[in-house]
Amino acid sequence: xxxxxxxxxxxxxxxxxxxxxxxxxxxxxxxxxxxxxxxxxxxxxxxxxxxxxxxxxxxxxxxxxxxxxxxxxxxxxxxxxxxxxxxxxxxxxxxxxxxxxxxxxxxxxxxxxxxxxxxxxxxxxxxxxxxxxxxxxxxxxxxxxxxxxxxxxxxxxxxxxxxxxxxxxxxxxxxxxxxxxxxxxxxxxxxxxxxxxxxxxxxxxxxxxxxxxxxxxxxxxxxxxxxxxxxxxxxxxxxxxxxxxxxxxxxxxxxxxxxxxxxxxxxxxxxxxxxxxxxxxxxxx
Numbered sequence: 403x404x405x406x407x408x409x410x411x412x413x414x415x416x417x418x419x420x421x422x423x424x425x426x427x428x429x430x431x432x433x434x435x436x437x438x439x440x441x442x443x444x445x446x447x448x449x450x451x452x453x454x455x456x457x458x459x460x461x462x463x464x465x466x467x468x469x470x471x472x473x474x475x476x477x478x479x480x481x482x483x484x485x486x487x488x489x490x491x492x493x494x495x496x497x498x499x500x501x502x503x504x505x506x507x508x509x510x511x512x513x514x515x516x517x518x519x520x521x522x523x524x525x526x527x528x529x530x531x532x533x534x535x536x537x538x539x540x541x542x543x544x545x546x547x548x549x550x551x552x553x554x555x556x557x558x559x560x561x562x563x564x565x566x567x568x569x570x571x572x573x574x575x576x577x578x579x580x581x582x583x584x585x586x587x588x589x590x591x592x593x594x595x596x597x598x599x600x601x602x603x604x605x606x607x608x609x610x611x612x613x614x615x616x617x618x619x620x621x622x623x624x625x626x627x628x629x630x631x632x633x634x635x636x637x638x639x640x641x642x643x644x645x646x647x648x649x650x651x652x653x654x655x656x657x658x659x660x661x662x663x664x665x666x667x668x669x670x671x672x673x674x675x676x677x678x679x680x681x682x683x684x685x686x687x
Contacts, residue, residue, distance in 0.1 A: 405440055408458050409465060412511055426496040426504035427511075430469050433487050438611070438682070439582035440465040445678060446583050446600050449669040452590020459519040460533055460585040463512035467541050468578055470508035471550075473501050480554070512537065525589065533588050540581035549574025562640040568609065576608030599665045606662030607679055610655045614685065616641040617651050659683040 413428040440461035447457035476483040476491035477498060484494055493501035513534055520530025539545060552570040556562050562570075583604040587597045620643050642651045659679050666672040666679075 404454070405437065405444065405458065405461060409440075409462055412462070412515065422496065422500060423503055423507060426492060426500050427507050429495060430473050430486070430492045430504065431466065431508070433489055435468075435487055436685075437465065439468050439578055441678070442579065442582045442604070442675075443586040443589070445675050446586025446669075447590045448586075449666075449671045449675055450587050450590035450592040450596060451671065452586075452592070456525050457586055457589035459515045459524065460537075460589050461582075463515045463533075463537060464578060464582045464585060466508040466512040466515070467537070467546075470505040470512075471546060471578075473505040473508070475550070477501060480550075509541075512541075529588060529591070533585055536584050536588065537581050540577040540584075545573055545577035545581075549577065556640075560640055560644075564645055567640060567642065567645070571609060571612040572605070575612045576605060579608040579611065580604040596668060599668050603662045603665040603675075603679075606658045606665075607682065610658040610662070611682055613642045613651050613658070614655050614683065616643045617648055617655070618685075618687065619643070620648060655683050 409431055410428060413424045413431075416424045443461040443464055444454055444457050447454055472486060473492045475481050476486055477493055483491055485491060491501075492504060496504065516530055516533050516537070519525070520527050520533075541547070543551075549570050549572070552566070553574055556566065556570070580601045583600040584597050587600050592600075619641065642654070646654070659682070663676055663679055666675050669675070
């Protein structure tokens, strides 16, 4: 797959003295996952009539940032998870210090990829700056990191309100999904109306995605999810399921997905995006 091949090229160049850093970075990037965010970037670029190759560096960038966030999330000072996608977490293989540096390396590599390919002429400097502005905003302290802070502050609090939980997930999970969708439009040179439609689509899909994750933490299995199930309840964590129950949560997933898909009407080539949104709502892992 074109995306997979490009994701790993960055890790080919290094001095032997710090090869372990690139091994650590590649370990987590190569550890699979659904590739939801980079795929949305490519799908929106295609839906806007753009050149998929122009969107590849941006798709790589958003996946690098997502991966860095997972590496840091798993650290003992954060969620203290020993497994990620069925394999030992990065710090269990390379140690806490190297895992921290691998996350830092992936974060900076994301913006490097967008800037370098803009400089090389794959897209304009203006497009590169716009993409970096969007990604840094959604991934930063007013976006994903802000959501992580709310998550940490509410650990072991069983009485989190629905509104707080929604804000947490809109930032921690949804922000990077919004960035991914916007980047696809930006790579294609789409107008502001399409970028806003993509963001509204992403907002609905992002919340539905997190609610579905909460459902699967109750109904899923270690074999399919690649991680322990039931950990949220065991740790006394407030989730959509603990607040609303599985049936109501699935209803919300379906409603959010249907509302989000209405935003795709402004895109001529939207069938792949519709199919993918439906898949995310119905997935079992």
